[in-house]
Amino acid sequence: DIQMTQSPSSLSAFVGDRVTITCRASQSINSYLNWYQVQPGKAPKLLVYGASNLQSGVPSRFSGRGSGTDFTLTINSLQPEDLAIYYCQQSHSVPRTFGQGTKVEMK
Amino acid sequence: EVQLVESGGGLVKPGGSLRLSCAASGFTFGSFTMNWVRQTPGKGLEWVSSISRSGSSIHYADSVKGRFTVSRDNGKNSLYLQMNSLSGEDTAIYYCAREDYFSNCLPPCYHYYMDVWGKGTTVTVSS
DSSP: OOOEEEEOSEEEEOTTOOEEEEEEESSOOTTOEEEEEEOTTSOOEEEEETTTEEOTTOOTTEEEEEETTEEEEEESSOOGGGOEEEEEEEOSSSSOOBOOOEEEEEO | OOEEEEEOOEEEOTTOOEEEEEEEESSOGGGSEEEEEEEETTTEEEEEEEEOSSSOOEEEOTTTTTTEEEEEEGGGTEEEEEEOSOOGGGOEEEEEEEEEEEOOSSSOOOEEEEEEEOOOEEEEEOO
16 A cells, blocks of 8 residues: 655644645655645545646645655645645555645644 | 535444445536545544446455445435444544546546545444
């Protein structure tokens, strides 16, 4: 199985800050990498697919990049509504493994 | 409106069974692979199972293999998860999720992603 490791596990930042979350795969997954946002009491939401493609309706302050084993999700100008846990997930092979999540909090 | 609504969660004793359902609307259900994903406070999101459009291809996470059975009824726009031999480790919010894909290479390479999710149904396994 492909293991996905995210860092950091949690972070705290000010509104307006630039935030970057890292995801590393245990083997090359090309660009078969997705990012999801999970907010309390809400359905998970797809943010980025194929490593760098922004899902329709997602604010442009979110961006993803990377290929192979190393990927990042960046939130430019963090907003209060971005409070959530963010997960990466590989779609290279089954089982479709997720990272352990990164909790984003406001300072 | 594209929508998925899960139901069937609840409190069950260890060793018990539960059947979850997911009702789809607003899209052609039979044209999409469907997934079950669960969320726990300790482990985060965990993929549980997937079933292809026709139901001919099914996959399970090792943690549920032999205990859970996924199925679908395209005529009823519904997805199911039969869960047997439940333990505390299965306590979670269970989501159903639609899987879509795109291809940006030749020969075709398929990037799969879960683009529509339900709000989840909570399963608690406790005596």
